[in-house]
Amino acid sequence: MDTIQEFNHILSSFNIKASCLSVNKVDNYVYYDVKLHPHAKVKEIQKYSDEISLALKKPGKPSVKVLHELGIVRVEFATPRESPLRLFDFFTNDNVPEGGLV
Numbered sequence: 001m002d003t004i005q006e007f008n009h010i011l012s013s014f015n016i017k018a019s020c021l022s023v024n025k026v027d028n029y030v031y032y033d034v035k036l037h038p039h040a041k042v043k044e045i046q047k048y049s050d051e052i053s054l055a056l057k058k059p060g061k062p063s064v065k066v067l068h069e070l071g072i073v074r075v076e077f078a079t080p081r082e083s084p085l086r087l088f089d090f091f092t093n094d095n096v097p098e099g100g101l102v
Contacts, residue, residue, distance in 0.1 A: 004020045004021070004022065004023055006056070007020040007023065007032050007034075007056075008020050010052055010055045010056065011034070013055075014044075014048045014051060014052070016040065016044045016048065017036070017037040017039070017040040017044075018034045018035060018036045018037055018040050018044075018045065018073070019034065019035050019037070020032050020033070020034050021033045021034065021035050021072065025079075028078060028079050029076055029077065029078055029079065030058075030076070030077045031074050031075065031076040031077070032074070032075045032076075033070075033072045033073075033074055034073045034074070034075060035071065035072055035073075036073060042064065042066055042073055045064055045073055045075060046064050049061055049062050049064060049075075052075065053077070058077045058079070059077075059078075059079065060078060062076055062077045063075075063076045063077075064076075
């Protein structure tokens, strides 16, 4: 399970002056919202992104996004889907009404 404490420990192990505020999982993404401490730089997180991924045992390199309006940096990982995405299900719709377009 991904935890705030685990991510904060990883940040401090790389001497990144920041704190994880929250961890969220949406569909097949896990993202960490990070607040930088004074004088910290986003480049520090970007520089150690591979090492952060290894420490968290994630399958790939994270996407690091600056969300200016929220004052945070979002570190986002794509995770494997638990069930396959069946595209054919999206192309069939039995609820389409009969008749022509008006």
